[in-house]
Amino acid sequence: MTGSRVRLGVDIGGTFTDVVLDMPSGMVSTKVLTTHGAPEDGILVGLKQVCAKADIEPGAIDQIIHGTTLATNALIERRGAKTALITTEGFRDVIEMRTESRFEQYDLNLVLPEPLLPRQSRFTVAGRIDAQGRELVPMDRGEIAAVVDAIAAAGYRSVAVGLIHSYLNPEHERLVREVLAERLPEASVSLSSDVSPQMREYERFNTTVANAYIKPLMHSYLMRLKGRLAEEGTGCPVFLMHSGGGIISLESAAEFPVRLVESGPAGGAVFAADLARRHRLDRVLSFDMGGTTAKICLIRGGTPKTARVFEVARSYRFKKGSGMPISIPVIDMVEIGAGGGSLAHTDALRQIRVGPESAGSEPGPACYGRGGERPAVTDADLVLGKLDPAEFAGGSFTLDRAASEQALTAYLGDAIGGDAETLAFGVAEVVDETMANAARVHAVENGEDLADYTMIAFGGAAPLHAARLCEKLGIARMLVPQGAGVGSAIGFLKAPFSFEATRSVYMRLSAFDGGAVRDLLTDLQAEATAFVRTCDAEAPIEAEFKAHMRYAGQGWEVPVILSPEDAADPDPERLRALFEDVYARLFDRTVEGMDVEVTVWAVDARTPVAAIEPVCPCPEGGIARADGTRALFDQAQGRRNSAAILRRETLEPGQGADGPAVITEAETTVIVPASRRARALPDGTIELTPKEDRA
């Protein structure tokens, strides 16, 4: 991961494939349409474009880092392989019975999402491991063989194996794999003890089934990509961004493709984290708002927050519980159905609601004039003066303000009353409050107080709404980086190679075995390091040690970071003190007299993150010259003001202006409300701060 090489970042999204070429002399980027039938074709088109722009041969590329929504979309659209599950007798329906609950309490006509595999594709075998990892009932090889033969006869291509308590003892799952290898060698196999060795059978089995389901597709795509690149003379190593924000080898991605879920947004978080480090920011809220959804992520000490469970394919208005849980290391993000295209409507209480239904790009918001009749967030933004009708998307088409007003009045006016501007104000406030609430809940779940955070806003719609979110969240400082349009692909190039090795070994601090813990952590470190070494032969490798801890009897753990010294000489009193410190920070109190236990041990090995060039403190550069004014509605003041118009490309470092102002550029507009002032930083980032804080 040195800076002197030529590297390519590639992000395949639902609509566009973003390609960024990073060379010692600078970055070149392009956006091409995603080619859904053969996604590698789009990559090659983009690759040739950037190589031509930079005047280099494709063979000069040293490394490619790739992220993609293909895995996520295959799960959402159910386009995976014909897959079977082999599970413990008596537990055939775990992935169908889910949690036996309804995620929406009051809907009598609720429909639950179908499991990835229907019941006839789920097979059982006798044999049982207990909650201590001991064998209760042995497995019979002959019985497994009979099941495998049935699976073979039915023509399944991929097989998931999920057995009860296999996270404690994988022997039975391995025996099933052995029999599969003998009798059905062409099938792709995924064991739950490999894919996601965590307690809670529904999450583990579902994750394993998801992996098995997309494995043939992703394996075939990745191998084709490798071949096509080689044909084009780009024989360099290809790595994949995983959902945890690190990078894994192409072979490993082909084995555990479920780890690629949400790798695009993860790249966005890494992009924000890089900016955070360059600006020496310890606490950052990254806010990525596009056409359909907004993603919010917490970044502490230059590293995005991670979690161990993610929910994919939410089927019911993005409602929690309506998707499938995938337990893998992920960058912990909240994604909500709030983007520029999100549609506004009114509910039974005559209140404005926004999203999650989106107008998309066709027909789009009413102001696009492409047949959209219903008001979207972009329509409200236009009516409030946040957008210039003549300069949207670099002036490629003109927005129709009258159509926006008509849509707002027609769809919201009867229930709410008021003129189009008041309705637009309501829509903007509701969507901003929804996003602010999501950020707030997310912060609480992580025990964080947003008041001392800095927001980093990127994605086309974010700079229009970010300052209002800051007002609502009590966040003082906000940054809008350059290159926000291809943020995820840039993020890929900033990510370290990393691998987290985890093991479930329950241990109470009252029965602590320091020697065993030391040995376990040493093993995990060796496992994780060896993996990272396969990606990068030279770079130094750092290890972070973590114990997931709780009071004995609780069900949810908090991650506690151990120093290398703690790992080398584990001490129960020290672990207790570290745990209670984290717990008290989260929940304001500790519980006296309770034993504490560790459930999962983890070692995260990674190469150092890309070297950063810190941004120098910037002297005041005076007031930027305004290029006219326009009316801009200020949501905090509830009224219209005259706002200065600034051109982003003309701003010199240090130059700024007091709000109300709008800063325009081809891809987006930065709104500076009356409460804020803006200025340009030396790296081209726009900074917003409250007026009264001006130093």
Add this chain to the structure above:
Amino acid sequence: MSTPGDVARQVMWNRLISVVEEQAQALVRTAFSTSVREAGDLSAGVYDDRGLMMAQAVTGTPGHVNAMAESVGHFIRRIGRENMFEGDVYITNNPWEGTGHLHDITVVTPAFRQGRLVGFFACTAHVVDVGGRGFGADGASVYEEGIHIPIMKLAERGTMNATLIAMVRGNVREADQVVGDIHALATCNGIGLRRLAEMMDEFAMADLSDIAAYIFENSRRATLERIAALPRESAASEMVIDGFATPITLRVALEVRQDRILCDFAGTSGTDPRGINVPLVYTKAYACYALKCAVAPEIPNNAASLAPFEVTAPEHSIVNAVHPAPVALRHVIGHMIPDAVFGALDLILPGVVPAEGAGSLCNFQVSLRPVVAGQGARAEVLTFNSGGAGARPAFDGLNATAFPSGVMTMPIEATEHTGPVIIWRKELRPDSAGAGQYRGGLGQVMEVGAAEGYQFDFSAMFDRVGHPARGRRGGAGGAPTTIARSDGTAMQGKGRQAVPPGKRVLLAFPGGGGYGDPEARDKALIRRDLARGYISAEAAQADYGMGADEVGEVLDAVARGEWTE
């Protein structure tokens, strides 16, 4: 007419809802009992200074809805406003002033702003044990069902009541879990206080009266609009269920008026000698839940949106049990109330409500002990499980999914970590759903035993053994509950029963009733149900008239792997 002020109030209302969601989340994260942390048997809400509920977290338990809403009023009356101080936390598990049985602990915390009482946070959770006979139907009075904590202070001005904690510790099995959960309840309200203070700072609010008035006015108006749109009619209906030793009749009379719906239980059976009686608060909660699902589902719960649903029942009936009636398993009867209410509502509002379903959660508790005294620890293990829900007017019933309760089941891997219990089986129960144009939801089968060296008592909490769910509009009934020992010995649907070492309990939980004539069912769905094994070949032929040839074709196609949905 909307004004910028109304926009701000709408934002504040949403914020309050997110505050109570955070409050509930903190409880899940810090709780000890699997009933709370895995299953979500809890609730959380925020109240104005009069004790009127402004917002409630959407969690697993409609049963707590009105019950907790009324509870805060009892706290204000018993503690007295003049005795409320910053840093106080109050507690009770009184079934009549809390949420219906001793196992639910309710904690209330007053919120102060600049020294003035502005509101309350309340939360409730089901704990694993409260002493007494243990969780089950066997008590003859509430005194046998466990320790009673009258409304009192759990903390005063920030200092925990050590005497109370010691009393609880000394009177319950699994003391660590129960005391841990009490701490979690206090933590949960504490998080609520933190967020409310931030919100009041941000919006420069001196108190909650303005936002409370806005919430109540909007909710009342919206609810009344829905009620006014209903036909102004009356109807009555009956449903008979198992009870403990003698069957119970639930009789419901509904009357839709201009501005309210009256729901009365006159004619319902009297109080039972065993612990399956229901305090009125809990009856109100489930009757109200059923009406709200059908009439005004998307209007949030608060004092005003609940007020137009008036629920009454004669004293000493099983749905208005009076102290000291035993009430530990009030949920078994309480969960049946929505099906009873739907029976009457269907006569007024056809085509809206589902057929009858499993109704009650299929819970059981096992009390494990070593076969040789001293060789191992005792343990109490509680699990929540669901039968099938009733078919809807245009959809099949949900398989093994709780209704009306919304709690989750516990992962069996988590359950087996709480004690030496082995869950040998937990999967769907084929042929248990009532046939219909829309099929009922499938029930499930379970098989439960102890680890080697342990034996257990099994506390059963099941209904629909002798009275399975009935179908609607020509739909067939669901399969009944069955329960037996692995050696063939029959067991009772309710009550604590010893299971000898080495023996297991075999359980089959009920299916939901069907909706509409089975002959009208889409043939493709019948074939799909056969392919998935939801119905057997015999049932496909007997219930839906599928020919033997067609059955063979489907099963052959499954074996060849040609059925992919």
